[in-house]
Amino acid sequence: MREIALLLKRVAPTSATVLMLGESGVGKTAFAHQLHRWSQRADGPFIEVNCGAIPESLFESEMFGYQAGAFTGAGNRGKAGLMEQAEGGTLFLDEIGELPLATQTKLLKVIQDGMITRLGDTTTRRADFRLVVATNQDLAARVEQGQFRLDLYYRINVLPVSLPPLRERREDIPALIEQHLSRLNQRHGRRKLLDASLWPILMRQDWLGNIRELENWLERAWLSAPSDVIDSDSVKTLLSTCSTNNANGLGNSFGFSNEKSNGIGVNDSFTTADNFHSPNSLSAPAAEGAVAMPIPKLGPNETLKEGLARIEAQWLREMAAELPSTYAIAKRAGISQPSVVRKLKCMLLK
Structure with a gap:
């Protein structure tokens, strides 16, 4: 932007x-x-x-x-x-x-x-x-x-x-979340924080309602969390019901199962340490039968936004080298052609 x-x-x-x-x-x-x-x-x-x-x-x-x-x-x-x-x-x-x-x-x-x-x-x-x-x-x-x-x-x-829609500029999501969370804390006189385990889930959500949907979800999560830490347990219902227009079903897009497991309603793949790795991980747990991909890590003193921008730039350079046009890149990346042009221009400015 x-x-x-x-x-x-x-x-x-x-x-x-x-x-x-x-x-x-x-x-x-x-x-x-x-x-x-x-x-x-x-x-x-x-x-x-x-x-x-x-x-x-x-x-x-x-x-x-x-x-x-x-x-x-x-x-x-x-x-x-x-x-x-x-x-x-x-x-x-x-x-x-x-x-x-x-x-x-x-x-x-x-x-x-x-x-x-x-x-x-x-x-x-x-x-x-x-x-x-x-x-x-x-x-x-x-x-x-x-x-x-x-x-x-x-x-x-x-x-x-x-x-562009939020799903085509996911690098803006962390700043938007932090900004709106600060407004909510100021409005209600609390200092709630977002648990690190939620970041990769929120980052891969499509947010079909864009910023408005993201802000509405965050406010519901803020109000639903009983403590000063907004974690997966306190908002699991919101995660499984948000954005019902998602093509694949929103429970799965958030990494939550639509069926309850052990009375919790959360996928084991999301909650186990072996699959989740660490809060610095930007990737989602691999679905059953999916090919395991290397998990990108944040560099020393690198913020989440900077890490996402670095990874995105790397992917775009690889696709630009392999594909014949920005239209082909757009089709491969699943975003619009104007967004590809915008992102490539932004890379040249930096």
Whole structure:
């Protein structure tokens, strides 16, 4: 994510519209907030609007505001819309792909003219905000389907920023866990720690809900743990039921059996020292019938994040030497081709 942060930092001082792309929960809102903090509008408001959460019948009055008496039930003094409230700051439109076509037309006019007209008013007001939009949908496909305006698409697609899913940037998981665990400890006035035995399990989980799922799981684990150490025994139910959308069944993906053993419900292969090796091990226990692989070890004074980055870089170099293209590498690694390109570029920067 380093190159994405560098890109956003470069464009932050400008007024260019930024389009955040990525699955739900990858951190689009967090990056939008950071872009605002880096910008020259940091002292202004950050107005966040979820386009899918406002009913179509209310969207125009909420976004553009209204004059007194503009419609039945309108306030006596009128109301400034969200666009006006973003004056001098940033307007963040999340899930912009959910906008109805009629509303898209009105938004396009504001972007083109830089002016806002309240409902029931004839006076125009200048729109002075930085526009940042986000979506988890393929807007180009929605344009082809006639569900999104082509001219609006070109207007907002000034600087597209694709945020990869968490399963394609597992090196970020340790920092995310530590950051959220610190927030939970501060919020609840405790100092709970994550047992070392959980790290390899959490690292190999796909987290189909991305950062949002990871944070939700960690909060449930924090609340479920009776002591100040969050270990496998205190969260075994969470481990076996989390991410039910996983293709192979989540119990197995976490290294836990779906059946109880000796009243504990944990695989022997996970709990025995012979199979687990040590907290420094980044590999999962080998499944029955699987070929045993060498277990990577952390180097002296090497952090978990640094170790993961080193191993990933080694694998990428080997695949780059053996395979003919980034598409072939992507297929072999089970990630997207843009992610392969991003990771290779990052390796060259270091």
